[in-house]
Amino acid sequence: xxxxxxxxxxxxxxxxxxxxxxxxxxxxxxxxxxxxxxxxxxxxxxxxxxxxxxxxxxxxxxxxxxxxxxxxxxxxxxxxxxxxxxxxxxxxxxxxxxxxxxxxxxxxxxxxxxxx
Amino acid sequence: xxxxxxxxxxxxxxxxxxxxxxxxxxxxxxxxxxxxxxxxxxxxxxxxxxxxxxxxxxxxxxxxxxxxxxxxxxxxxxxxxxxxxxxxxxxxxxxxxxxxxxxxxxxxx
Numbered sequence: 001x002x003x004x005x006x007x008x009x010x011x012x013x014x015x016x017x018x019x020x021x022x023x024x025x026x027x028x029x030x031x032x033x034x035x036x037x038x039x040x041x042x043x044x045x046x047x048x049x050x051x052x053x054x055x056x057x058x059x060x061x062x063x064x065x066x067x068x069x070x071x072x073x074x075x076x077x078x079x080x081x082x083x084x085x086x087x088x089x090x091x092x093x094x095x096x097x098x099x100x101x102x103x104x105x106x107x108x109x110x111x112x113x114x115x116x
Numbered sequence: 117x118x119x120x121x122x123x124x125x126x127x128x129x130x131x132x133x134x135x136x137x138x139x140x141x142x143x144x145x146x147x148x149x150x151x152x153x154x155x156x157x158x159x160x161x162x163x164x165x166x167x168x169x170x171x172x173x174x175x176x177x178x179x180x181x182x183x184x185x186x187x188x189x190x191x192x193x194x195x196x197x198x199x200x201x202x203x204x205x206x207x208x209x210x211x212x213x214x215x216x217x218x219x220x221x222x223x224x225x
Contacts, residue, residue, distance in 0.1 A: 036213075044160075044207075044215040046214070093160065095213070105162065105209075105213065107152075107160040107161075
């Protein structure tokens with residue numbers, strides 16, 4: 001099946017630093033990628049929809065200047081958490097839709113971010 | 117408002133039992149519905165995808181049904197095994213994904 005690679009899987013950083021998370025579709029082209037966040041014991045929450053070659057669409061309540069999304073190619077989307085703070089500590093996961101598939105989503109393995 | 121609800125929140129069964137997980141959604145104008153499995157510390161694994169025009173999908177011991185008119189989907193797991201222990205998420209695709217809170221399943225040997 002299709003594979004989505006997400007890196008890093010785990011990161012610890014100091015408050016105020018920026019963290020970049022990559023999401024790559026390895027064997028298919030993804031015109032659309034989605035970024036989610038999951039706090040402990042809560043459901044996955046959609047943060048933004050990333051479309052190749054255009055600006056991302058953010059969900060209500062998600063700060064676009066804090067969570068920078070770049071979808072520069074059909075196989076790569078990045079999420080940068082700028083000036084991270086402890087409240088940004090969460091599990092971040094991406095998913096990608098196969099542009100020539102049946103709209104099935106394939107998920108990365110997630111990134112656990114801990115901000116000290 | 118497009119909401120997805122899963123019941124029960126947690127379920128514990130002995131090995132070998134057949135079980136049903138429930139998912140309900142408030143807006144029936146869906147494109148598709150997916151059931152995922154989430155293992156601790158790992159990403160999501162897609163189990164079954166049902167298009168809006170379909171009524172059910174089957175894969176091995178798993179069967180998922182969809183009733184758009186009532187806003188419901190069920191995931192049926194036959195002959196449960198300890199390896200089935202995980203959190204099962206229902207997600208409805210409206211153009212973006214809306215997830216339920218999941219059902220934590222424990223299958224005891």
